[in-house]
Amino acid sequence: MKIKVEHLYYTYPYSQNPALSDINFEVKEKEFILITGPSGSGKSTLALSLAGVIPHILKGGIMEGRVLIDGVDSHLMRLSEVARKIGMVFQDPECQFFGLSVEEEVAFGLENLCIPRELMEKKVNESLVLSGLLKFRKKEPSSLSGGQKQRLAIISVLAMEPSVIILDEPTSNLDPYGASLVLDTLQKLQQTGKTIILIERKAAHVMPLASRIIALQEGKIVVDAAPRKFFADEALLRNLQVYTPQVVRVAHKLQELGFKFNEFPLTVEEFCELLKKLGSGGYATDNYR
Amino acid sequence: MKFAKYIERDSIVHRLDPRSKIALCLAIIGAAFSFTYPLFMMGLFIFVLILSFVAKIWREFMSQTKLLFSVVIMAFVLWSLFYRWSLFTVVTSSRVILQLGPISLDELGLLYGVTMPFRVLVLIGAPLLIFMTTAFSDLSTALVQLRVPYKVAFTLGLSMRFVPTISEEMEIIRQAQMARGLELERGGIVKKARAYVPIFVPLIVRLLELADRMSSAMEVRAFGAYPRRTFYKVLSMGSIDYVIVVSSSIFLLLCVWLRLQGIGTIGG
Amino acid sequence: MQPIIIVRDLWFAYEKADYILKGVSFSITSGELIAIIGHNGSGKTTLVKHFNGLLKPTKGSVFINGIDTKQATVAELARNVGYVFQNPNHQIFADTVYEEVAFGPRNLGYDEERIHELVESSLQATGLDGTENTPPFALSMGARERLAIASIIAMDPKVLVFDEPTTGQDHKTCLEVMEIIRKCSKEGKTIVLISHDMELVAEWVNRVIVMADGVILLEGSTREAFSKQEVLKSAKLKPPQVIQAARKLGLQDIPLTVDELVTIISRDLT
Numbered sequence: 162m163k164i165k166v167e168h169l170y171y172t173y174p175y176s177q178n179p180a181l182s183d184i185n186f187e188v189k190e191k192e193f194i195l196i197t198g199p200s201g202s203g204k205s206t207l208a209l210s211l212a213g214v215i216p217h218i219l220k221g222g223i224m225e226g227r228v229l230i231d232g233v234d235s236h237l238m239r240l241s242e243v244a245r246k247i248g249m250v251f252q253d254p255e256c257q258f259f260g261l262s263v264e265e266e267v268a269f270g271l272e273n274l275c276i277p278r279e280l281m282e283k284k285v286n287e288s289l290v291l292s293g294l295l296k297f298r299k300k301e302p303s304s305l306s307g308g309q310k311q312r313l314a315i316i317s318v319l320a321m322e323p324s325v326i327i328l329d330e331p332t333s334n335l336d337p338y339g340a341s342l343v344l345d346t347l348q349k350l351q352q353t354g355k356t357i358i359l360i361e362r363k364a365a366h367v368m369p370l371a372s373r374i375i376a377l378q379e380g381k382i383v384v385d386a387a388p389r390k391f392f393a394d395e396a397l398l399r400n401l402q403v404y405t406p407q408v409v410r411v412a413h414k415l416q417e418l419g420f421k422f423n424e425f426p427l428t429v430e431e432f433c434e435l436l437k438k439l440g441s442g443g444y445a446t447d448n449y450r
Numbered sequence: 451m452k453f454a455k456y457i458e459r460d461s462i463v464h465r466l467d468p469r470s471k472i473a474l475c476l477a478i479i480g481a482a483f484s485f486t487y488p489l490f491m492m493g494l495f496i497f498v499l500i501l502s503f504v505a506k507i508w509r510e511f512m513s514q515t516k517l518l519f520s521v522v523i524m525a526f527v528l529w530s531l532f533y534r535w536s537l538f539t540v541v542t543s544s545r546v547i548l549q550l551g552p553i554s555l556d557e558l559g560l561l562y563g564v565t566m567p568f569r570v571l572v573l574i575g576a577p578l579l580i581f582m583t584t585a586f587s588d589l590s591t592a593l594v595q596l597r598v599p600y601k602v603a604f605t606l607g608l609s610m611r612f613v614p615t616i617s618e619e620m621e622i623i624r625q626a627q628m629a630r631g632l633e634l635e636r637g638g639i640v641k642k643a644r645a646y647v648p649i650f651v652p653l654i655v656r657l658l659e660l661a662d663r664m665s666s667a668m669e670v671r672a673f674g675a676y677p678r679r680t681f682y683k684v685l686s687m688g689s690i691d692y693v694i695v696v697s698s699s700i701f702l703l704l705c706v707w708l709r710l711q712g713i714g715t716i717g718g
Numbered sequence: 719m720q721p722i723i724i725v726r727d728l729w730f731a732y733e734k735a736d737y738i739l740k741g742v743s744f745s746i747t748s749g750e751l752i753a754i755i756g757h758n759g760s761g762k763t764t765l766v767k768h769f770n771g772l773l774k775p776t777k778g779s780v781f782i783n784g785i786d787t788k789q790a791t792v793a794e795l796a797r798n799v800g801y802v803f804q805n806p807n808h809q810i811f812a813d814t815v816y817e818e819v820a821f822g823p824r825n826l827g828y829d830e831e832r833i834h835e836l837v838e839s840s841l842q843a844t845g846l847d848g849t850e851n852t853p854p855f856a857l858s859m860g861a862r863e864r865l866a867i868a869s870i871i872a873m874d875p876k877v878l879v880f881d882e883p884t885t886g887q888d889h890k891t892c893l894e895v896m897e898i899i900r901k902c903s904k905e906g907k908t909i910v911l912i913s914h915d916m917e918l919v920a921e922w923v924n925r926v927i928v929m930a931d932g933v934i935l936l937e938g939s940t941r942e943a944f945s946k947q948e949v950l951k952s953a954k955l956k957p958p959q960v961i962q963a964a965r966k967l968g969l970q971d972i973p974l975t976v977d978e979l980v981t982i983i984s985r986d987l988t
Contacts, residue, residue, distance in 0.1 A: 199890055200858060201859075212670055213670075214666050214669065218666055240669055241672040241675030241676075244670050244672045244675070245672070251667055253663055256663035257667045260586060260587060260610055261590075265587055265682060268683075272680050272682055273672040273673050274676075275679055275680050278680060278681065278684075281680065281682050299585075300458075301585070318671070321672070333886045334885075336914050337914050337955075338757065338758060363889075402888075407917060407959035407963075407979075408959050408963055411963070411976050411979050411980055411983070414977070414980040415984065418984050420987065429966060430966070432963055433963055433967055436983070622803070622805075623808050625767075626803040626809040628793065629770050629792065630809065630825060630870070630873065631793045631796040631797075631822055632825055633793050651810075
C-alpha cells in the first residue's frame, strides 16, 4: 500500500495563506514516519489530506495537486474506501466516542462496513485482548483514563484493518503514563507490519522507532530524513525550533567541545553506550560501568 | 452527581431487556394518567420506589427525587387551593376545612393536593428509573430493534453522550472564570444573565469544536458509507421479559377500562 | 520572609471519606518559585484549587496572605491568587484581546485608568502588545496561551498558579511561557507551577513538592528530589534524560540540565 503526494497545496476557506505548499513525498509499506514541526506548520492539515478528510469532509478550501492512494487519486475515491485503507486517530480523545460501550465502539467501524456479526465478534474480542481493554468491554469510554481512551481509539480504527494508520498528536492531552500506554501500543503495531504516520511534537521515546522524520515549516517540507541524520544537524534543529531530546542536545554540545561520536545517539541507552566507547580514554575505563 | 446517569449494579432490573423496561415504564405512566385517586397514585409511587430498591439503586434514586421536592410542595399548595380553576377537575361541592381570606381549602382540594404531587413523582420517577438502570447504548439498540430508524436512535445516543460532557466542561469554565473574579451569586436576573456570558461563550465554542471533530472521526470510521449496516449487539428477550411485557400491557388495559367505567377519579 | 501560603493539615474529599488529600502541610514564602509534581491523581490540582478557594478544606486550613480561605469567597481570594487554567479555550470569550484581559481587573473593581495600565503592561509582558483589537479566537494556540496568562497577570495578584502551562503547546510556546513565568518570578511574584514535564521542572524550578496518593513525599530542592529514586518511583515520575544518563554512567553528581551534564562529562573526559 503506497501513498504518493504530488505537489499538494491546500488553503483553508477564509484563509489568506496556504496551509500546505508544494508537498511532495511518498509513503512506502511498513514505514514509521514521524511528522513534526511548530504549531501551524501544517502537520494536521497534511494528516487530514492523507486520510481523505480533506477534500471529502472539509469542503470549501482550495486544494491543488493530488494524493494518490495505491495509485488512485483520493478525490476519485469515496471516503469510506479511503477509510478502509487509511485509518486516523485524532488528538482529542473526547471526539472519538459516540455514546456506545467500549466493545460497541470497537465494532462501530465494522458495523458501518457491513461486516457480518460472527466476524465482528471475533475481531472485537481480538482487539480487546491485544489492547488490554477486555475487562472494560461493557463499560463506557468515559470511565477510562486518557491513555486508555486513546488506546481504545486506536484499536477501534485498527479493527477496520487499514494498512496505514495516521495518528495526529495522540499523546498531547495525556499525562506521561497515558502517553507511554499509547507509545507501547504503537511499538506493538509497528511489529505487526502496519505503516504508521505519527504526528508528534515531543516524541523522545518514538525516535528509535521511526524510520523517517519529516519536518514541516509554514506548510512546506523542510526535512525528510532518517532520525539519526535529522538530529545530527544542529543548525537545522535550532532553525526549526522543534523539541530535541536532551541526550541529543548533550551530544551536540560535546561535539562542539571536540568530542566525536561515530554514530549519533537517539536514546539514553545509545548515548551511554557511545560515551563508553569514546576514543580518548575516559568512559571506557573502570569509572563507568 | 449527574442527573439520570446510568448506575451500574448487578440486579434483576438491570438485566432486563430494555424493551421490557420501556413497556413497564409506559404502563406506569399510562396508569398515572388514567386515575386521579390519591391512594392509587401513592401506591404507584411506592411501586416505583420498590423497583428502585430491587434495582439496588434506591439511595441514588431517593437523592435524585429529592431534587423534585420543591416542585412537589408547590404542586401540593397550588392544587389544594386552586383546583377549582383547573380544566381537569370535576367541581362539586365539598366541605371546607380552612378559610384563608378569599382562598379556601376544602376536602376535595386536599385530595387533589395529595394526588397530583405523587403523579409528578411517578411521571418523572419511572423514566428516571429506566435511565438509571439501562445503559443508553442499550436503549439505543432497543429502539433500533423496535424498528426506529438507526440514524434517529444513533443521534439520540449521541446527544445523551454530550450531557455529561456539557456539565463537566461547564464546571471547568465556571471555575476558570470565577478565578478571574466573576461573581455569579449576587445580582438581579439581568445581571446574572450577563454574568453567564463568559461561561456560555467558551462552552459553545467547545461544543462546536467537538461536533466538528466528531463528524470527522465518524466519517473516517466509514459512518454512512452504505445505506445499510450490520449490528454487533443483539438484544434478546428472556422469559421474564415476556412476562413483564404481557403483564404491563394487561395492567394498562385494565386501568384504561376501569377509567372508562368511571372508576378512580376524585369526586366520581 | 513571611510565608504567603500556609497549608495546615489539609484533608479534602468530594464525597464522604474518599480523601484525595490526606493531611498535607507546608508553607510557601513570598517570592518563591515552586513546582508541585506527582502522578496523575496524586492531588496536585486538588491542592492548588484550595489556594483561591475553588475548593474548601474538609479538614484543616489554608491561609493565603493571612486570610483563612474558609472565610473568603473565590472572588475575594482572586485578588491575591491568580489561577491560569490548563486550556486557554476554557476562559476565552471576549470580542477583543483588550476586553479579554480587562475582564479580570474589571471584576476586581478597578477604575478604567488603572485597568488600562494593567492591561497594557500584561500584554507587554506576554508579547501581545499591538493585538488589543484582535479577536482572541483569531490568535494561534500559542498566542492564546499567552493571552490566558496575560488576563491573569492583569489582576496583579501576589501569587500565580499555573496548572500545566506547557502541556499541549509546541516547543517555541513552551519557552515563551517559561520566560514569562521567570519574569514574573523576578518581579517578586510567588509562583506555584504544576507540571508533569520533568525536564522543564529540572531546568526552570529550584524547589519542588513531590506528591503521591494525596500526601507529600518530599519537599525540597529539585536536585534533592531527583536524587531520591524511591520517591520518584512512588510518585511514578520519570526523571529527565540527563539524569537517567547520569545514573547509567554511574556519575556521582545529579545534573539538572543539558549544560550541567555536558560540564560533568567534559570534565571527566579531560
